[in-house]
Amino acid sequence: xxxxxxxxxxxxxxxxxxxxxxxxxxxxxxxxxxxxxxxxxxxxxxxxxxxxxxxxxxxxxxxxxxxxxxxxxxxxxxxxxxxxxxxxxxxxxxxxxxxxxxxxxxxxxxxxxxxxxxxxxxxxxxxxxxxxxxxxxxxxxxxxxxxxxxxxxxxxxxxxxxxxxxxxxxxxxxxxxxxxxxxxxxxxxxxxxxxxxxxxxxxxxxxxxxxxxxxxxxxxxxxxxxxxxxxxxxxxxxxxxxxxxxxxxxxxxxxxxxxxxxxxxxxxxxxxxxxxxxxxxxxxxxxxxxxxxxxxxxxxxxxxxxxxxxxxxxxxxxxxxxxxxxxxxxxxxxxxxxxxxxxxxxxxxxxxxxxxxxxxxxxxxxxxxxxxxxxxxxxxxx
Amino acid sequence: xxxxxxxxxxxxxxxxxxxxxxxxxxxxxxxxxxxxxxxxxxxxxxxxxxxxxxxxxxxxxxxxxxxxxxxxxxxxxxxxxxxxxxxxxxxxxxxxxxxxxxxxxxxxxxxxxxxxxxxxxxxxxxxxxxxxxxxxxxxxxxxxxxxxxxxxxxxxxxxxxxxxxxxxxxxxxxxxxxxxxxxxxxxxxxxxxxxxxxxxxxxxxxxxxxxxxxxxxxxxxxxxxxxxxxxxxxxxxxxxxxxxxxxxxxxxxxxxxxxxxxxxxxxxxxxxxxxxxxxxxxxxxxxxxxxxxxxxxxxxxxxxxxxxxxxxxxxxxxxxxxxxxxxxxxxxxxxxxxxxxxxxxxxxxxxxxxxxxxxxxxxxxxxxxxxxxxxxxxxxxxxxxxxxxxxxxx
Numbered sequence: 001x002x003x004x005x006x007x008x009x010x011x012x013x014x015x016x017x018x019x020x021x022x023x024x025x026x027x028x029x030x031x032x033x034x035x036x037x038x039x040x041x042x043x044x045x046x047x048x049x050x051x052x053x054x055x056x057x058x059x060x061x062x063x064x065x066x067x068x069x070x071x072x073x074x075x076x077x078x079x080x081x082x083x084x085x086x087x088x089x090x091x092x093x094x095x096x097x098x099x100x101x102x103x104x105x106x107x108x109x110x111x112x113x114x115x116x117x118x119x120x121x122x123x124x125x126x127x128x129x130x131x132x133x134x135x136x137x138x139x140x141x142x143x144x145x146x147x148x149x150x151x152x153x154x155x156x157x158x159x160x161x162x163x164x165x166x167x168x169x170x171x172x173x174x175x176x177x178x179x180x181x182x183x184x185x186x187x188x189x190x191x192x193x194x195x196x197x198x199x200x201x202x203x204x205x206x207x208x209x210x211x212x213x214x215x216x217x218x219x220x221x222x223x224x225x226x227x228x229x230x231x232x233x234x235x236x237x238x239x240x241x242x243x244x245x246x247x248x249x250x251x252x253x254x255x256x257x258x259x260x261x262x263x264x265x266x267x268x269x270x271x272x273x274x275x276x277x278x279x280x281x282x283x284x285x286x287x288x289x290x291x292x293x294x295x296x297x298x299x300x301x302x303x304x305x306x307x308x309x310x311x312x313x314x315x316x317x318x319x320x321x322x323x324x325x326x327x328x329x330x331x332x333x334x335x336x337x338x339x340x341x342x343x344x345x346x347x348x349x350x351x352x353x354x355x356x357x358x359x360x361x362x363x364x365x366x367x368x369x370x371x372x373x374x375x376x377x378x379x380x381x382x
Numbered sequence: 383x384x385x386x387x388x389x390x391x392x393x394x395x396x397x398x399x400x401x402x403x404x405x406x407x408x409x410x411x412x413x414x415x416x417x418x419x420x421x422x423x424x425x426x427x428x429x430x431x432x433x434x435x436x437x438x439x440x441x442x443x444x445x446x447x448x449x450x451x452x453x454x455x456x457x458x459x460x461x462x463x464x465x466x467x468x469x470x471x472x473x474x475x476x477x478x479x480x481x482x483x484x485x486x487x488x489x490x491x492x493x494x495x496x497x498x499x500x501x502x503x504x505x506x507x508x509x510x511x512x513x514x515x516x517x518x519x520x521x522x523x524x525x526x527x528x529x530x531x532x533x534x535x536x537x538x539x540x541x542x543x544x545x546x547x548x549x550x551x552x553x554x555x556x557x558x559x560x561x562x563x564x565x566x567x568x569x570x571x572x573x574x575x576x577x578x579x580x581x582x583x584x585x586x587x588x589x590x591x592x593x594x595x596x597x598x599x600x601x602x603x604x605x606x607x608x609x610x611x612x613x614x615x616x617x618x619x620x621x622x623x624x625x626x627x628x629x630x631x632x633x634x635x636x637x638x639x640x641x642x643x644x645x646x647x648x649x650x651x652x653x654x655x656x657x658x659x660x661x662x663x664x665x666x667x668x669x670x671x672x673x674x675x676x677x678x679x680x681x682x683x684x685x686x687x688x689x690x691x692x693x694x695x696x697x698x699x700x701x702x703x704x705x706x707x708x709x710x711x712x713x714x715x716x717x718x719x720x721x722x723x724x725x726x727x728x729x730x731x732x733x734x735x736x737x738x739x740x741x742x743x744x745x746x747x748x749x750x751x752x753x754x755x756x757x758x759x760x761x762x763x764x765x766x767x768x769x770x771x772x773x774x775x776x
Contacts, residue, residue: 021693029700035715036703042713084566088742090732093710102559111554114561121567121653121739123576125710127520130563137561138531144558161502165537166454168530169506170523172513173480180709183516192696203692292410292596295688299592299695300418306699307429313573314515317435319428339514344481 003220004231008204012235018203019239022196026243029192034255037181044072045129048095050083051076055103061096061114061140070132087119094118094129096137106144124180174258174343182257186338187311189247190270191331194277195302197240201233202281202298205372206291218376225373226366233278233365240274252342260345269337269355276330276361279368286368289375305329333357393619397626398633404597405634410687414593419638422585423646426578431650433572438521439467441476441485448496454507454533458489463525477510486512487522499537517573567740568653575653579738580707580731582642583668587727588698590635590669591676595690598680602772603687620766624677628762631673639665647738655741663744664733667754671726674761681768705731729753 012019049065051058066073074092077083083095097115105112116137118130142163149159172178208214221228248270252259259266281298288294307313308326315326326332337354340346348355405411442458444451459466467485470476476488490508498505507530511522535556542552568575644661647654684690703709704722711719711732722728733750736742744751 018689018692025693025696029696032700032718033703036709036718039713042710044713045710046712085746087566088736088740088746090706090711090736106558109551109554109558111557111560114559116561116563118563118565119567119740120565120569120571121576121735122707122710123568123571123573124516124708126565126568127571130565131523134561134563137559141557141559141561145555148555148558158502161498161504162538162541164504164534165499165502165541166530166533167504167506168509168526170509170511170526172511172519175513178513178516178519180516183513188699192699195696199692199695203688206688290409292687293413295691296410296413299691302695303698304425307426311515312517313430313577314435314517316438317432317517319431322429335514343512343514346481350481 001221001227001231004217004228005234007217007220008232008235011204018200022200023239023243025196026189026193026247030189030247030250033181033185033188037184040177040179040181041070042125042128042180043070045070045094045125045132046074046092047071047129047133048075048077048083048086048092049073050078050080050095050097052078052100053098053102057103057106058098061098061136064140065096065133065136068132068136071129083117087117092119093122093125094133096133174260183311185251186257186342187309187331187335188306189251190244190273190334190338191306191309193240193244193247194273194331194334195305197236197274198277198281198302199295199298200236200240200281201278202285202295204232204236205229205282205285206295209289209291214376223376225369225376229282229365229369229372233282237275237278240278241271244270244274257342259342261341262347265348265351266338266341269334269341269351269358272355272358272362273330273334275365276333276358279362279365280330282368282372283364284368286371286375301329305331308332309335311335327357330358330361333361390622393622394626394629397623398630401627401630402633405593405630408597408600410596411593414589414596415634415638418589419585419642423578423582423642423650426581427574427646427650427652430574430577433570433574435517435521436462437465438463438487438518438525439485440464440487440489440522440525441468441470441479442466443470443473443476443488443490445493446491446495446497448499450499450505450533450537451491451495453536454491454495454529455489457529457532458525461525461528463521480510480512483512486518487526489526502541567655574650575739576707578650578652579647579735580702580705582646583731583734584698584702584727586635586639586642586669587672587701587725587730590631590672591679592691592694594631594673594676595680595684595694596687598677599684599687599689602681602685620769623769624674624762624766627677628670628673628765632669635669635673636666639669643734643738653739655739656737657743660737660742660744661734664737664747664751664754667751667758668726668730668734671754671757671761672730674758674765675726677765678761678768681765681772701725701727702731704728707731707735723753723757726754726757729757 047065049062051062062073062076065071075086080097086092087095095117097117099113102112102114114137116133118126118133120126145163146159149162175182208217218228221231245267248266251257284298284301285294288297308322308329309332310326315323318326333354337351340351405415440458442455444455455466458464468479470479473490479485480488488510492506495505509522509526511519513519538556539552542548542555547555565571643665644658680690704718705728729750733747736747
């Protein structure tokens with residue numbers, strides 16, 4: 001095994017191109033997510049007002065909207081069409097439409113209607129701007145109510161109880177500000193590193209086949225496929241585990257991502273993720289003799305992991321066959337374990353099933369090596 | 383003059399037919415071009431076909447046990463987003479359920495809930511939500527605040543009735559201004575309707591890119607890069623060669639693009655508000671820009687068949703986040719905005735989603751459309767120049 005390892009290190013030294021490129025790729029991805037989503041939640045989302053009333057009330061709504069946190073009034077329109085076009089041009093995510101005569105109706109207690117349009121074709125920006133604007137609408141109505149009640153001689157304390165008898169306080173566990181960056185990066189960065197580890201492993205095995213150097217490789221391992229595989233993937237295991245550790249240390253350290261559980265357990269699960277991903281790559285390469293076809297299949301499998309790990313769209317909301325299918329991705333189990341450790345502070349007693357599944361994934365390496373060995377004996381693998 | 387034009391056309395035809403032959407003799411390219419573009423849309427649509435998470439299990443801790451608190455719990459259970467799966471007697475018990483992931487949120491009604499309401503003071507309900515997926519958080523927030531608003535109405539009506547005010551007068555006092563909300567695009571806030579249109583465009587972009595890269599990598603790897611070019615054209619006609627290859631990929635990809643971006647959304651009942659003419663006109667420069675981009679990249683950087691798959695696959699994830707579908711482009715720094723416009727997928731996704739999901743016309747996506755044509759022009763020139771690089775290289 002040591003001889004295979006030495007041979008592989010030599011090969012990397014001769015052509016370090018991909019190792020360097022992929023490391024730069026991880027850095028690029030990390031810097032991208034870390035800088036783009038720095039605010040946590042998109043702030044100052046562009047919104048607008050269609051003011052057909054032109055009254056004291058409509059201008060006041062405009063001002064209050066502009067003062068609302070998270071949104072920013074970029075334009076005031078005087079008809080519906082121009083606001084709709086602005087939304088279709090992607091200039092605004094939501095707008096209030098205040099029809100003609102709103103203020104008059106209000107003064108005469110005729111309960112005027114104002115309309116809030118929001119664009120949920122952009123799920124995050126649409127729902128955020130909707131929430132801010134809807135809350136503001138309620139507050140504006142509350143302000144009117146308060147004025148009426150004050151004139152009736154009620155105290156402020158009493159008025160609050162009348163205007164808002166029930167309040168809802170929401171706390172997101174582990175991520176109280178609902179920071180999008182924390183939610184995204186904790187899964188996507190390990191996902192990208194695991195994807196690279198898998199592809200790189202598959203690539204170096206496929207490369208041996210393409211270069212017709214399998215015989216030489218196997219000879220170094222004493223014609224034992226398991227030893228040959230272990231020696232071959234070890235440098236990459238080390239490399240990608242190190243990258244993942246560094247990423248995690250930066251995220252949970254200086255970037256202050258929530259970390260409720262134990263560090264060693266997270267590190268352990270991270271190592272398992274890398275080895276499991278590599279084993280999946282080995283398995284696919286062992287199954288399929290044509291390296292290019294195997295590589296395409298590995299790529300397809302690798303990209304699906306991001307959707308099926310269930311961090312964006314929960315697995316419970318997928319059709320039953322897909323719920324079962326989601327289990328064949330190591331990233332899914334890493335995600336479940338990582339959530340337990342970092343957000344809920346659970347220990348091994350809670351996430352042992354995920355750890356076990358990841359260990360089973362690691363055993364796929366043996367299956368891949370066994371199949372590769374059989375092909376080699378039959379002379380198919382060179 | 384006429385003769386020269388004819389011979390130029392003939393050259394282009396030769397390159398085109400040679401390239402078509404290459405595509406159809408390469409197993410991997412056939413798989414990427416024809417199988418991936420068929421399987422991915424169907425598979426992804428199936429994954430997200432339920433659009434929203436319904437009846438998410440929650441636990442309720444009702445310490446007040448009054449009529450008002452019971453009504454709140456009933457209303458929570460009645461929302462489409464939430465289902466009250468457990469009624470706990472203490473917060474510790476509920477926390478245990480949350481840690482086991484039997485529920486994704488806890489609603490705590492404190493013991494003074496009923497008394498505070500009876501005294502006419504604000505009573506607070508606290509919600510603890512799982513945020514491992516944003517959808518869990520969104521569901522608890524949406525379900526919880528809808529119940530809160532409804533309860534506010536009920537309680538206020540009672541107060542008004544107690545004060546001797548009823549009927550329309552009471553209603554107008556409670557809601558002096560009524561606010562309707564309309565979601566003109568993706569009214570159900572569905573995940574498939576949001577994600578699939580962008581994903582379909584991404585599939586076209588990435589398959590075209592990887593397919594061409596595999597072909598270029600194959601040519602570079604096997605030391606027969608010059609075979610891209612028929613012998614009599616070598617060294618003389620970079621533009622004719624590039625046009626020939628471009629036409630070949632357009633010939634193959636225009637039907638695929640129309641299938642993926644026009645027929646597939648119809649098959650799956652996804653939002654389709656744009657007109658077919660706008661879609662076709664918009665996608666034309668998209669295919670040209672992507673092809674030229676891939677030809678440039680492939681000729682210059684794809685040294686082996688598999689190297690692009692290895693090095694660029696992770697980029698698919700980044701490209702999606704650069705497009706502004708998730709994180710609005712108005713909130714990106716100038717650097718990333720400029721960087722994202724190096725890739726045809728950015729204006730492609732922005733424009734296509736607005737045309738198909740939001741019924742925009744071509745004039746509304748003017749800047750994206752222009753960006754795609756500029757990319758087409760620039761990448762066409764670089765594709766021509768990259769051929770020159772091969773010759774010197776060999």
